[in-house]
Amino acid sequence: MRGVVFLGNREAEIRDFPDPQAGPGEAVVKIRASGLCGTDLHSYRSGQAASTISGHEPCGVIEELGAGAPDSLKVGDRVICHHYAGCGTCEVCAMGYEQLCPHGHVTYGGGTAHGANADYILVPTRTLVSLPDELSFEAGAAISCGTGTAWNGLNKMHVSGKDTVAVFGQGPVGLSGTLSAKAMGAQVIGIDVVPERLALAKELGADHVINPTETDAVQAILELTSGMGASAALETSGNPTARQQALESMRPFGRACYVGAGAATEIDFNKNVIFKVATILGSWTFSKAELMEIARFMVDTKAPLEQLITHRYDLDQAIEAFQTFDGATTGKCVFVMN
Template structure:
């Protein structure tokens, strides 16, 4: 029996590296030789520190990693749309395929008991091989690398959905609050959609500096008591589209209050609460608040195509790369909150 190396998250800030059997693809499945697998903040929050969640949200002790990208090595029976050698990213939720959400492509919102996320309820990408359903694959354009692919699988796809929900166009000024990997991706995508001005806000100076160095922002601000007025000044009254990627109550409030009248405020950052004055901050300004959770399979496919056409590459946002054998160090760094995007590179 062929064996492979795989990483598991038992909780208690630990990563277990195990030798396990190489998986065999079933009907409608493919086996990928893994190339790149991203780390996501949700892995840290919900699994690495302490297993959180019940029923369908519960981590099931599987191979970790829900941002997989690799090359198809073998096909199971019934596969018709992909072939051996294809370079792909994996939409990280495998849904039932029949509920309204799945039929719209939003497998993330599938409520069927069989819904399973890679790296949460079924084996994920932190291994030398991964078995994935053919229906969950997105082919990578030639100019995108496996590093781009793994980032698109969750973080960039999530940012892209927020940009679409905010209806960003060349007429818009866009502000992003929270310049972690998803926030930086949102700025990159806003530029791709033609935003005439981009503004980045974060509590950490180094993150603002990173956004500036990468050429993603017209203006960058460290969050403080004067930030709202500064944003209103450079935008002549507020950004027409704001996106909160911080998940922080003050960040969410800033995003809403910095939205221009008749503008759109998109909440992407997970967990927590926000308090605002309904009349002053929302109704009287004719603002819209939009919730956006991950993306659809269709939009992930379109995101990859758009990035290739725009010549924008998520790999430019990656700050740290680790080998699979270094997975414990990768997670330890991610848990500090002081890094940018981290990926595990799985080489032949």
Template structure:
């Protein structure tokens, strides 16, 4: 029956446009579920690597995008389950972890599907149809329970940006013993500030060159202080995280770390350039780098956010129906203050 139905999905030709097309509603096979998408976020990697058609994550000429329905940040409600589905069922609310790995390699068995290198590894919105559609066909193994206290928009943000920030903060052990410095206040930086608050950081300080984004971040009630890169930033933070992906931002994160501090790098792209002796050795710094997060940590994060009473959707500045995907991507690639989200099924969001 599902094969006779159609839905709309967003495709990214790579020329800075977003195109809406009709396609069949898929039917779940063994171990799969059909998710009605309540919200689907637009990620910075979608913009750079797919929307604008730049190089892929691993430096391969041409993006890794394979002409599928875009969007790797979906959250929604299961409406059908295929044979062999055991953990989830119809009407369950879920976040879709955005990589379907082989399930057998060491990385997959640790929950880090993101680092699977098997030929069958496929990312939603990159090599298999993603969340910018009314429905997404998902592997049950990639589904994360969405707590009742959180919305589908919350879930979409956890699916990538908040998960990425959480992993970076876990690596550096953010807690109430010290401050947290967040460099780069795009969606991931805003997530880092909010999660750092939940993890108990004494003070959360943000650094952002864009006045527009500084104003937005200042109004969220997350940061104790929001600075420009030109402001004097005393190295008093036990933990710092760079979410900018820029050489200058990474240098600021290193300079802002106090002795015996821990620095987390989560921003994609760019280079790292630093003086070694005074900046690193003499301060006894430890640098960590992480790529997204694990399935288990994403599950933990969703539970923690509900427990902390924190709502990721606070960092969303703009919401669009699926039909306005072109406007949404144009804004996300340009003048957006915070996160931009598509609502394929507004009645669920």
């Protein structure tokens, strides 16, 4: 089968790998869609060559089940993969948060186990979540990391129609935050330095967009909220300045959730946390149960996931796909396999 491997320094190649076979407790999934995620760019841009297949947003159809598979899974089922495996038995794994397993974990497509930028992926059957018929494979790939990450950050802040949410960064995760916050009923302010992404944010429902290269983002958010500030902030960019602005532009009793990995920054705890009576949260993707909840939410609210996906590629176009995604002007990019 084909598999895309990062060679370091913005190079990738499509290599031949043996087709995987399912052992006890394992499943082989035929990949129908595999999303490109911002996290991929950290390894794509690094100086280090990877030895495993990239792609941690797997979505497809069960091709083979190893011994001991539960009766609820059948060959041919449409599935999303919760792309981590911890020890599988500790209390954190039992919560469905295998990425936080204190005994260590592998991330499928994250450098520690083969991922989904391939014709097939081999994973433990316990990682598989049913893909609702109403969602496309591409939508399933999106929610399996980037879109689900944004949704869960908002979910942790209990965002509702009472909120004005400032979403910092309008890459694929931030755009997912914009469309999810709208689907939760909130007013949304999208912030990004890339005009193409701000235009997409408007299409996906942002009520206002701000370009910090043209105007002071904090001041603009205060003006849009009668001087009060946003009631919730979702920080997806990882940019040190944005990390501060998320707190600076927050109203008293506001909440901020950080989901974008990036550089360290300083926080004025007196001004922006204690005397604002603020709630600051961190979130790293979601549990397996939350992945099921996200899929159901997207079906129920008919959130515009298909509009989020701006670029679709065949796996043979992997080099071009990563070059385009690296340019940081796109919405969601997805490999689609038939």
